[in-house]
Amino acid sequence: xxxxxxxxxxxxRLAMFTAPVLALVLTCVASLVLFSALGKDAGAALHALLxxxxxxxxxxxxxxxxxAPLLLIAQGLAxxxxxxxxxxxxxxxxxxxxxxxxxxxxxxxxxxxxxxxPAMIAFGALGGTxxxxxxxALRTRFGASEILVTLMxxxxxxxxxxxxxxxxxxxxxGFNFPQTVMFPDNAMLPILFDGTRTNISLIFSxxxxxxxxxxxxxxxRGYQLRTAGLAPRAALYAGFSAPRMVWLGLGLGGxxxxxxxxxxxxxxxxxxxxxxxxxxxxxxxxxxxxxxxxPLGIIASSFLISVIYIxxxxxxxxxxxxxxxxxxxxxxxxxxxxxxxxxIRFRIEIDRKVTx
Amino acid sequence: MSGLEFLLAGTLAAALPLLLAALGExxxxxxxxxxxxxxxxxxxxxxxxxxxxxxxGSHLLGFVAAALISTLVALLFAVLxxxxxxxxxxxxxxxxxxxxxxxxxxxKSYESxxxxxxxKIDIPGLSDIxxxxxxxxxxxxxVWLSIVGTVALWWVLNRTKLGLIIAAVxxxxxxxxxxxxxxxxxxxxxxxxxxxxxxxxxxYASTVYTPLWADGMIAGRGWIxxxxxxxxxxxxxxxxxxxxxxxxxxxxxxxxQAMGVGLPSQVLSSLPYLVTILMLVVISRRRSDLI
Numbered sequence: 092x093x094x095x096x097x098x099x100x101x102x103x104r105l106a107m108f109t110a111p112v113l114a115l116v117l118t119c120v121a122s123l124v125l126f127s128a129l130g131k132d133a134g135a136a137l138h139a140l141l142x143x144x145x146x147x148x149x150x151x152x153x154x155x156x157x158x159a160p161l162l163l164i165a166q167g168l169a170x171x172x173x174x175x176x177x178x179x180x181x182x183x184x185x186x187x188x189x190x191x192x193x194x195x196x197x198x199x200x201x202x203x204x205x206x207x208x209p210a211m212i213a214f215g216a217l218g219g220t221x222x223x224x225x226x227x228a229l230r231t232r233f234g235a236s237e238i239l240v241t242l243m244x245x246x247x248x249x250x251x252x253x254x255x256x257x258x259x260x261x262x263x264x265g266f267n268f269p270q271t272v273m274f275p276d277n278a279m280l281p282i283l284f285d286g287t288r289t290n291i292s293l294i295f296s297x298x299x300x301x302x303x304x305x306x307x308x309x310x311x312r313g314y315q316l317r318t319a320g321l322a323p324r325a326a327l328y329a330g331f332s333a334p335r336m337v338w339l340g341l342g343l344g345g346x347x348x349x350x351x352x353x354x355x356x357x358x359x360x361x362x363x364x365x366x367x368x369x370x371x372x373x374x375x376x377x378x379x380x381x382x383x384x385x386p387l388g389i390i391a392s393s394f395l396i397s398v399i400y401i402x403x404x405x406x407x408x409x410x411x412x413x414x415x416x417x418x419x420x421x422x423x424x425x426x427x428x429x430x431x432x433x434x435i436r437f438r439i440e441i442d443r444k445v446t447x
Numbered sequence: 448m449s450g451l452e453f454l455l456a457g458t459l460a461a462a463l464p465l466l467l468a469a470l471g472e473x474x475x476x477x478x479x480x481x482x483x484x485x486x487x488x489x490x491x492x493x494x495x496x497x498x499x500x501x502x503x504g505s506h507l508l509g510f511v512a513a514a515l516i517s518t519l520v521a522l523l524f525a526v527l528x529x530x531x532x533x534x535x536x537x538x539x540x541x542x543x544x545x546x547x548x549x550x551x552x553x554x555k556s557y558e559s560x561x562x563x564x565x566x567k568i569d570i571p572g573l574s575d576i577x578x579x580x581x582x583x584x585x586x587x588x589x590v591w592l593s594i595v596g597t598v599a600l601w602w603v604l605n606r607t608k609l610g611l612i613i614a615a616v617x618x619x620x621x622x623x624x625x626x627x628x629x630x631x632x633x634x635x636x637x638x639x640x641x642x643x644x645x646x647x648x649x650x651y652a653s654t655v656y657t658p659l660w661a662d663g664m665i666a667g668r669g670w671i672x673x674x675x676x677x678x679x680x681x682x683x684x685x686x687x688x689x690x691x692x693x694x695x696x697x698x699x700x701x702x703x704q705a706m707g708v709g710l711p712s713q714v715l716s717s718l719p720y721l722v723t724i725l726m727l728v729v730i731s732r733r734r735s736d737l738i
Contacts, residue, residue, distance in 0.1 A: 129552065177536050179483070229724070234731040238481070238536060239677060243720040246670055250713040258711065373540065380537045415551030415662070422487075422545025426523060429538055433531035 097437060106435040107383055111392065114381070114427035121423050126412065136410035140402035140420065143409070150405070152287035154397045156359060159289075160185070160351040162296040162393035164375035166303040167347025169384040171340030173307065174316040175323065178226070178344040180241030182372025183248035184219040188352025190252060191218030193271060193363035195278065197260050202275030211278060212353050219349015220342055222248070227341040231334040237341060249368055256365060270364035280358045292354035297390075299347060304386035316340065348372060377425045383432070396421065454695065455582035459590050460656050462694025464489070464648040467593060468672035469679065469686050470600055471644025476676055477604070478637040479617040482524055483539030486669025487546020488642055492517040492649030494550035497660045500562050506654055510589075513650035514643040520546050521642025525635050543669075551662045561659040565589065589651055601683035613637065648672070671697065674723035680730055693719045 119137060126133035144150045164181050171178045178184075192215035195204055204210065226244060229235040256269035265272070280290040307313035319326040319336040327333065351371065356363050378396050382389030403417035468485050475482050492513035500509035520542050527538035565587040573584040604610040615623040616633045624630045652668065653660060671693055678693075679686030696718050 125552075179536060179540070229728055233728045235724070235727040236731070238483075239673070239727055240724055242483075242670065243674060243724050246667065246720045247717045250717040254711055254713040257713075373544070376537070376540055377544070380534075413551055413555045413662075415548045415555075418544050418548030419552055420548075422541055422543075422548055425537065425541035426527065426545060429527050429533035429541060430531060433527075433533045437531070 095441075106432075107385070107388070110432040110435050111381055111383065111388070111428060113431045114424055115395070117427040117431070118420060118423040121427070122416075122420055125419065126410070126416070131412055132410050136406050136412050136416065139406035139409045139412075140399055140416070142402075143405045144398045144401040149287060150401055152284055152289045154394070154401050155283075155289045155293055156287070157397035157400050158393050159292040159296045159358075160355055160371045161375050161378050161396055162390060163292070163299050163351045163354075164344075164348045164371060165378035165382065165389045165393055166296070166299045166386060167344040168375055169379040169382070169386070169389055170303060170307065170313075170316060171344045172320070172379060173384050174319040174336045174340045176337050176340030176344075177238045178223060178241050178341050179238055179376060180223075180226070180243075180245035180248075180372070181344060181348040181375055182368065182370065183241065183245030184222045184345040184348035185352040185355070185372045186245075186248040186252050186368060187222040188215035188219035188349030189356045189363060189367045190248075190255065190352075191215050191349070192353030193260070193274075193356050196274040197271050197363070200272045200275060202277045207275075207277045208280065208357060211357055212350060215349045215353025216346055217349065219347070219352060220345040223341045223345025223348070224338065227338045230337050230341075237337070241341075245372065252363075252365070252368065256363065260363065262362075268364075271362050273362050274357065278357055279361060280354060288359050290354070290358045292351070292358055295350060295354065296393075300386050300390055303389075307386060312339070348375075374421060377421050380425060381428045396424075452578070452582050454698065455579065456585070457698055458691060458694045459583065459586055460694075461697050462690040463590055463593055464652045464656065464668050465672050465675055465693055465697070466597065466687060466690035467648035467651065468645045468669060469675040469690060470597065470683065471641035471648075472673060473676045473679070473681055473683070473686055474600075474604075474613065474637045474644075475641035477613050477617045477681060478634045479620055480528060480634060480638065481535055481539065482521070482528075482542075482638065482641055483536060483673065484520070484524060484541075484543035484546060484669075485645055485672050486665055486667070487543035487548075487550075488517040488520050488645035489546075489649035489652070489669045489672075490550035490663075490665045491520055491546040491553075492646030493653035493665055494554040494557075494649075494660065496646075496650030497562065497653040498553065498557060500654045500658075501557060501560060501660075504563075506565055509654050510647055510650045513646035515646070517546075517646030517649065518639045518642040520549075521638050521645070524642075525638045529631060529634055529638070550665075554660050554662060557660040559659060559661060562654060564658040565655050587655055589655055597683060597687050604683060645669070645672075668697075671719050674719050677730075678719070678723050678726050680726070 123133045123137060126136045144154050164185065168178055168181055192211040194214060195207060195211050222244060226237045226240040229240050230237045260271050262270055262272045280292055283289045283291055283293060307317065315326065315331045316336055319331060319333065355367055360367060374396060378393045379389060382392035399417055399420050403414055406412040406416060407414055468489055472482060472485055495516045496509035496513035499512040500506055524538050524542045527533040528535045567585045568588055568591065570584050574580040576584065604613065612628050613633060615628060616630050620630050649665060653664060675686055675689045675693055678689040696715050
């Protein structure tokens with residue numbers, strides 16, 4: 092007798108909802124066990140991680156602030172992932188987007204540049220896109236794996252950032268800290284709600300979600316991308332250009348990450364500094380998967396991951412947990428999601444060999 | 448110690464964590480899988496090894512514990528990828544993030560504590576050679592054992608039936624299965640081996656190379672090891688050579704000063720990634736020419 096996993100012809104709508112909820116429950120249980128084993132107050136930890144962010148308007152607005160880049164990057168990445176184009180270097184495209192956007196305020200610190208903010212966003216978008224398209228060119232021209240190329244490019248981007256911050260772009264009056272000058276007011280994104288740091292990049296992210304939804308679910312291009320992912324051969328026979336899917340998948344991922352990077356320096360940071368490499372690019376991959384690579388699901392998952400980020404900050408105080416608890420939670424969540432999702436997508440069949 | 452002596456003495460030790468992790472990942476990739484979680488598996492190994500050595504004083508126990516915990520994390524990857532056929536990129540990232548997080552969680556109360564490293568062992572005869580003797584040929588026992596282990600791994604992969612089976616599983620899993628090779632078992636063993644090697648690599652980094660615990664001490668070595676596998680084109684000897692080369696580069700700024708190079712250290716730090724991209728381009732083009 093053997094157990095076999097048989098793929099269902101279509102994932103039921105129920106499964107799409109059950110998997111992430113089940114994954115969240117399992118993650119909570121696993122973290123409870125883990126935190127207790129470490130002698131922490133596990134109840135307080137979970138309370139801080141999942142509930143605290145909702146208990147004050149300010150911390151909730153911080154959730155929305157975190158959500159903006161995660162949502163934007165994840166929407167861009169998911170388009171590629173659904174076409175089996177694995178851009179895992181969004182972190183690099185995010186950094187390059189931030190770098191390109193910062194060039195303007197660094198060279199025009201008085202802000203006397205026409206249309207400063209829109210130009211910065213455009214620079215960031217362009218930078219992120221071009222940086223991602225290098226991987227597309229190497230993949231389509233030479234067949235080099237975009238997984239490894241985008242990853243390597245992300246690591247190189249960190250070095251470029253370090254070089255600029257320690258060298259030519261270092262604020263001369265910044266007490267030798269690796270950071271640029273503070274940006275002028277006209278290089279900053281408008282705040283969305285008074286008294287908070289939430290800025291209009293959240294609107295970019297929601298618009299990108301609408302765009303992703305319309306494109307993936309209702310446009311022929313989205314159909315082509317999905318087919319390329321689900322049935323590469325069928326896509327080939329149908330005459331959908333595979334290289335075009337690679338260019339599109341990587342390009343949109345880079346575009347989203349680049350805009351997110353620009354918004355980060357023009358938003359909460361207000362300057363280019365090392366902490367721009369905060370791992371949003373990697374966390375967005377988790378967001379994209381836990382959201383089922385679905386534009387609507389990603390809105391929910393980016394919200395959840397943001398709650399955990401902000402909750403993690405308060406857990407350091409109230410439950411004595413290190414910030415790394417957030418990483419543990421994210422890792423567990425993706426692990427359990429992949430586990431439950433696939434189990435739901437497959438049914439288990441028992442082979443009974445008939446012996447003659 | 449002059450710059451050159453520093454380089455000669457330090458390269459092998461700097462190369463070692465890269466070498467061990469890369470050899471493990473190489474075997475994983477030879478069976479047709481890709482585990483991106485190296486950084487996390489190294490980090491959790493490093494944390495557990497440090498904690499173990501701190502309390503017991505035994506490096507042997509530290510290395511064993513590190514190998515075990517990282518194997519355990521690697522098995523989570525196996526559950527996802529081999530067990531329920533989840534996407535391997537996502538699965539690798541999941542355990543990578545988990546490993547990094549767990550290392551910081553467990554290591555929290557050991558932050559900036561130090562332990563004793565391992566004594567250097569002279570090789571009689573070789574250690575008397577001027578310049579090289581007291582630098583290249585004076586290393587701790589892990590370095591010597593790893594050199595032996597690397598040769599042994601080369602032998603297994605290139606001169607034994609097991610090596611052929613691993614290659615067969617990687618090149619065509621269906622064909623391998625149809626002639627009766629235990630594909631799942633081979634892959635499971637390879638993933639476990641990859642995990643154990645990452646654990647050992649992390650243990651060396653935290654208990655021998657720099658015997659202190661600091662969060663984030665693996666500092667990208669896992670990604671360099673991943674690059675190294677490609678750089679070495681999945682061949683033991685080339686991976687070992689690449690480890691030395693990347694080891695020198697990882698000495699970064701110090702190396703630049705020793706060589707009197709005026710380049711910013713970031714250029715040197717980027718070199719492993721740049722040459723890996725170049726290598727990917729070259730080997731992928733050659734492979735697609737064949738088809």
